[in-house]
Amino acid sequence: MSTLHAPILDWYAAHQRDLPWRRPEASPWSVMVSEFMLQQTPVARVLGPHEAWLTRWPTPAALAAEPTGEAVRAWGRLGYPRRALRLHAAATAIVERHDGEVPAAYEDLVALPGVGDYTASAIASFAFGRRHVVLDTNVRRVLARAVSGVEFPTTAPTRAERDLATGLLPDEAPVAAEWAVAVMELGALVCTAKSPDCGACPVRDQCAWLLAGRPAYDGPPRRGQAWDGTDRQCRGRLMAVLREAHGPVHVSSLVAAWPDHVQRERCLASLLADQLMVQVGDETYALP
DNA sequence: GACTCGTGGGG
DNA sequence: TCCCCAAGAGT
Numbered sequence: 001m002s003t004l005h006a007p008i009l010d011w012y013a014a015h016q017r018d019l020p021w022r023r024p025e026a027s028p029w030s031v032m033v034s035e036f037m038l039q040q041t042p043v044a045r046v047l048g049p050h051e052a053w054l055t056r057w058p059t060p061a062a063l064a065a066e067p068t069g070e071a072v073r074a075w076g077r078l079g080y081p082r083r084a085l086r087l088h089a090a091a092t093a094i095v096e097r098h099d100g101e102v103p104a105a106y107e108d109l110v111a112l113p114g115v116g117d118y119t120a121s122a123i124a125s126f127a128f129g130r131r132h133v134v135l136d137t138n139v140r141r142v143l144a145r146a147v148s149g150v151e152f153p154t155t156a157p158t159r160a161e162r163d164l165a166t167g168l169l170p171d172e173a174p175v176a177a178e179w180a181v182a183v184m185e186l187g188a189l190v191c192t193a194k195s196p197d198c199g200a201c202p203v204r205d206q207c208a209w210l211l212a213g214r215p216a217y218d219g220p221p222r223r224g225q226a227w228d229g230t231d232r233q234c235r236g237r238l239m240a241v242l243r244e245a246h247g248p249v250h251v252s253s254l255v256a257a258w259p260d261h262v263q264r265e266r267c268l269a270s271l272l273a274d275q276l277m278v279q280v281g282d283e284t285y286a287l288p
Numbered sequence: 289g290a291c292t293c294g295t296g297g298g299g
Numbered sequence: 300t301c302c303c304c305a306a307g308a309g310t
Contacts, residue, residue: 038306039307039308040307040308042295043305044305045305077295077296079293080293080307081293082309083307083308116308116309117307118306119308134306136307137306155290193303194304224302224303224304231292232292232293232295233294236293236294239294
């Protein structure tokens with residue numbers, strides 16, 4: 001084990017957040033729901049919807065028994081509502097393939113809708129204590145700084161990066177699982193993207209980036225996310241109208257939400273194709 | 289590999 | 300205010 005492990009594991013024991021999906025009584029399903037919601041959405045905004053979700057649908061079977069539109073509505077304003085559809089589809093697959101129990105094996109998990117390498121590893125590790133490299137944006141940033149000495153990781157994980165993370169993974173599964181969540185938490189709370197709190201970092205005396213004087217990022221420009229006037233904004237507006245309505249809505253409501261005809265029609269078509277909404281009449285639309 | 293896909297909070 | 304971005308996945 002490198003000298004990174006003990007300090008980070010000790011730091012985690014002392015500073016970890018008390019999150020619902022981390023409690024001993026949390027079910028694998030609770031962990032899975034949290035991982036879907038946390039894909040690109042901050043913890044603070046996930047807490048409320050996660051609790052409501054687990055109360056309403058305590059099991060995959062409970063969710064699978066409902067129309068997908070109910071999942072989309074309960075998703076609320078977490079963003080990227082296709083995740084709600086995928087979570088519903090994953091719950092359905094769990095009922096069909098795994099007798100309603102969230103599978104523990106990576107291969108079974110990654111075969112589920114909406115579950116990629118990160119989410120499969122996270123569920124296997126956090127919910128079942130299995131040994132997996134959990135390579136999320138936090139972990140990648142911590143390793144980039146502490147080991148590689150650069151401020152930010154590359155756009156996509158490289159082979160070398162994965163090898164590095166694999167090499168750091170403790171041998172014993174329970175320790176590996178604790179290590180995975182500890183490094184992630186360090187990235188989320190201390191080694192943050194914007195203004196890292198290096199003074200509070202348990203590995204500040206061995207961080208390559210800090211020892212180098214925190215050199216400025218020197219890679220390709222990281223492009224920001226355009227928003228104003230984009231299809232994503234348009235889709236979001238249209239979906240908000242349907243979420244907030246209790247039944248089918250007339251096109252006039254959608255026109256009011258997004259006046260531009262061409263873009264509205266394009267987004268409407270894409271939302272129908274995504275099955276995030278359905279047409280229920282000549283001029284009325286609803287959640288599926 | 290580059291793009292797309294929502295939302296709202298903090299610096 | 301404006302910009303950055305937060306536990307990714309699918310195409």
